[in-house]
Amino acid sequence: MTASDVLIESLIDWGVETIFGLPGDGINGFVEALRTHKDHIRYIHVRHEETAAMAATGYAKFTGKLGVCFSTAAPGAIHMLNGLYDAKIDQAPVLAITGMTITI
Amino acid sequence: MNQDYLYQDVAMYNQRLMGPAHAKNIVDYACRTALSHRAVAHIALPIDYQSADMSGEKRSKRNLKGHTSEAFTIPKRVPERLQLEKAARALQGKAKVAILVGAGARGAGAEVIQVADRLGAPVVKSMLGKDVIPDDSPYTTGGTGVVGTRASSDVFESCDALVIIGSSFPYIEFLxxxxxxxxxxxxxxxxxxxxxxxxxxxxxxxxxxxxxEWLLYLPRNDDRNFLKQAQKGAEDWWELMEERGTRNDKPMKPQVVAWNLSQALADDAIITGDSGTVTTWIARMKVRAQQQFSFSGTLCSMAAGLPYAIGAQVAYPGRQVVSFTGDGSLSMMMGDLATLTQYKLPVKIVVLRNNTLGLIKWEQMIYLGNPEYGVDLYPIDFVKVAEACGATGVHIENPKRCKDQLKEALAMDGPVVIECDTDPNEPPMPPKTTKDEMKHLAQALVRGERDRARISLTIGRQAMDEALFPASDYGAPARVVEKVTGKDKKEEKK
Structure with a gap:
């Protein structure tokens, strides 16, 4: 049982069925937990993190449910911002998870 | 990078995981905050903790295992009765009430219609509230703003009371x-x-x-004139939209695609819009009762159409999901066409190809009086792009075949990119053009706009063809006749 397992299982407890994202070495520990829980949470692998955040926003707007997206550290997290601002300004409930490398 | 610093402005809840024992707490609070406030929550997940083993976790006495919960109910607040009564009383005797609905009124369509009926009030829809009530409802004049309808502009210009329901529509010059x-x-x-x-x-x-609750106290307005006038305005508007949507000019008018698409869509289709001139055309598309529509409304980001469609199709695998986008927007996020094929998402992408960043072209001219500059787009072959991504590509350029081709494409299995070649010189006209806008446009043409001949021709033709349409900017003659005789000039002609 890892911290990522706890995170994923908590999301599943919240009724999260789908997560949009793009893996990377800053988030691979979390992606492993997605793999081991793939029967309970659907991972949609997109080609750009902005798409992940926008898709989560669209999902939230059309369902009223929580949209969830993830990215790797730095560039991935920066790419997600535009989609997240869309969610913020149009008031869509979205959770973003970003991997973070240890800084000095 | 300190992503929790980076996300400080965008996220309402923004935390870095402080250790494995923090994992459950952080998710519970993040989800609850996002859902309670319809906001963004962010969890930064340090790499060292992602794979941390939980078996030997150490907890402080204030972080007992299992002390948080995922219990949650969406808060549905109702104002105090006194407030409802006071606001209802204030409408007593008001005979020109207008209603504005936004995304906050989605799901409350039946109640909005009851209130509209009680007050004899036309309903104007912000674009994010487009699917609150269908466009065939006798109570709505359609959208507002620069992409809105003339009927809605008339309603707001002459109303003496305004009821705003779930909208923070920002273009207040239209209110x-x-x-x-x-x-x-x-x-x-x-x-x-x-x-x-x-x-x-x-x-x-x-x-x-x-x-x-409010309906318990709302007085009935028996003077239906304001509503009737609005209904006439809406009728005039849709006649104009039909005229613009059924033209056979070449290059094809963008309105022809939107008009035909609206008729070809399934009754419960989900439509995602995008930002650009395409916003204007889709804003003026009729939406039906079970259809849903959204787009990047307030932020107005380009390239939201495809990702929104991915989100919608994943949520509703059995429904028709259609994205209405432009060549500028689609080329920004084109890589994710492959996501459609990777997950067998049968999204239909209608992309208007006019080889220009159209909205910017018109904004340069109409708002600043400058000739267009820096807006050309190399003509991408979207059919080939679709095929390269494993999807189907369809090309439409003949307005006479547009409806049939759209129907065929929508019926195809799997993802389809429907490339529609459209006229780059068709102006996305506001519901009422101002003198300043016309002056700026004239300036831009005089100052060397490259397409001045075609633009002048397009506008000249529109002016001739639309003289009999009261909802057109060029329909002044029709409006005068209507005012004097109370009759439609077109009816007289018949």
């Missing part, structure tokens, strides 16, 4: 002037009351629950 109308606003965020209009009454609550 009644401050002081013109008695203002009542329903919003579940108290801080948004009075944001865009100096309302006298703020009813803080969920739209549906509040409207249900």
């Amino acid at each position: 009644p002037k401050p002081g013109q109308a008695l203002g009542i606003q329903i919003d579940d965020k108290p801080e948004r009351i009075g944001l865009r209009y100096p309302v006298e009454y703020g009813l803080v609550g969920d739209a549906q629950a509040t409207l249900r």
